[in-house]
Amino acid sequence: MITIKEIFSKKELKQFVTFPFSLYKNNNYWVPPIIKDEMGVFDKDTNPVFEHANARFFLAYKNNKIVGRVVAIINSYEVNQQQIKKMRFGWLDMIDDIEVTRILLEKVKEIGYQNKLEYIEGPIGFNNLDKTGVLIDGFDHIGTMITWYNHPYYKEHLEKLGYRKEKEYLENKFEFKNVNAPYYQRVSKIIQKRLDVKPLNFTKTKDILPYVDEMFEVFSETYSKLSSYVPISDAQIAFFKKKYIGFINPEYIKFVVDNNHKLIAFAIVMPSFSEALQKAKGKLFPFGIFHLLNARKHAKDVTFYLIGVHPEYQNKGVTAVIFDEFTKTFSEKGIVNCIRTPELEENEAINKIWKSFKPVTHKRRRTYRLDI
Numbered sequence: 001m002i003t004i005k006e007i008f009s010k011k012e013l014k015q016f017v018t019f020p021f022s023l024y025k026n027n028n029y030w031v032p033p034i035i036k037d038e039m040g041v042f043d044k045d046t047n048p049v050f051e052h053a054n055a056r057f058f059l060a061y062k063n064n065k066i067v068g069r070v071v072a073i074i075n076s077y078e079v080n081q082q083q084i085k086k087m088r089f090g091w092l093d094m095i096d097d098i099e100v101t102r103i104l105l106e107k108v109k110e111i112g113y114q115n116k117l118e119y120i121e122g123p124i125g126f127n128n129l130d131k132t133g134v135l136i137d138g139f140d141h142i143g144t145m146i147t148w149y150n151h152p153y154y155k156e157h158l159e160k161l162g163y164r165k166e167k168e169y170l171e172n173k174f175e176f177k178n179v180n181a182p183y184y185q186r187v188s189k190i191i192q193k194r195l196d197v198k199p200l201n202f203t204k205t206k207d208i209l210p211y212v213d214e215m216f217e218v219f220s221e222t223y224s225k226l227s228s229y230v231p232i233s234d235a236q237i238a239f240f241k242k243k244y245i246g247f248i249n250p251e252y253i254k255f256v257v258d259n260n261h262k263l264i265a266f267a268i269v270m271p272s273f274s275e276a277l278q279k280a281k282g283k284l285f286p287f288g289i290f291h292l293l294n295a296r297k298h299a300k301d302v303t304f305y306l307i308g309v310h311p312e313y314q315n316k317g318v319t320a321v322i323f324d325e326f327t328k329t330f331s332e333k334g335i336v337n338c339i340r341t342p343e344l345e346e347n348e349a350i351n352k353i354w355k356s357f358k359p360v361t362h363k364r365r366r367t368y369r370l371d372i
Contacts, residue, residue: 002103004107017038020093021282029141036284048235054074069092072088073089087117087121132367139152163368164368168345169345176337213237216237248269249297252271256321276291276294280292304341315349
């Protein structure tokens with residue numbers, strides 16, 4: 001018999017966070033989170049996302065053993081201000097038993113019905129900075145710290161339960177050697193002169209922090225027209241700074257400013273922490289921190305995390321300035337592979353940016369929808 005339980009205590013939350021460690025034990029492609037950080041994401045006292053979101057956490061049990069989990073999420077800004085009557089679900093994991101999946105998602109549906117919402121979509125997080133989508137292709141590629149990995153049967157369960165495709169995301173990668181460095185160097189000089197802009201590079205994290213708020217303004221301007229966009233508050237930006245900026249090698253953050261020193265474009269690249277996180281096994285201490293610090297300095301693969309260009313400067317070649325700066329840095333660091341985070345299939349503008357690098361789509365992921 002399968003039972004479902006809503007969890008509230010810190011002990012139960014830790015069980016929720018650590019369930020995938022057993023589900024993916026000995027899996028070469030799953031990348032574990034740092035347990036303490038993951039619990040911090042779900043802490044309503046410290047994560048400001050809960051100013052605009054309500055989340056309920058559920059575990060499924062079979063024979064007194066945990067066999068599944070899910071978070072049911074209502075983003076109040078999305079529902080009330082944007083008038084998108086969506087019930088979200090995220091952090092869905094379960095054994096290969098469709099009844100476990102059904103009972104978990106029935107609970108999500110029930111909450112959506114009680115709140116007079118119109119449909120369910122998932123797996124997605126609280127907002128655009130969270131992980132998104134169930135992996136539907138590319139199971140033999142290692143995950144990243146900013147994506148979910150899952151077994152192939154997740155897709156099968158969702159579709160058998162009547163869920164249909166809502167959005168599709170592509171994950172692409174390309175070899176750094178595909179980048180035509182002389183071309184970007186030449187074009188960058190032309191664009192800088194024509195638009196009166198210049199790049200900013202960094203070697204110290206503290207020098208980046210004064211620009212982070214402005215960076216998110218550009219982020220909002222860049223992505224606000226996409227169907228998946230939900231605004232990010234100042235408090236959430238501060239939480240992001242605390243959670244991620246320390247992980248990022250400052251040399252991998254590139255800004256472009258205009259003649260008034262106003263930020264018009266940015267890109268954040270993260271060293272690949274995938275293998276380091278696998279070695280850390282969910283813990284920073286005693287040894288996990290050393291694996292992460294080593295990857296921060298010496299990883300030969302990088303992940304493009306965020307890139308944004310203010311609408312006034314889109315389609316004017318500003319990305320050439322960014323790529324020229326990255327080309328210089330990546331050459332010095334001996335970077336081999338560049339991996340892109342999931343991007344909406346419909347986002348033609350971003351696809352045009354990468355076209356000349358001969359990218360290969362190595363993973364696909366999808367969110368699924370069910371009308372309530």
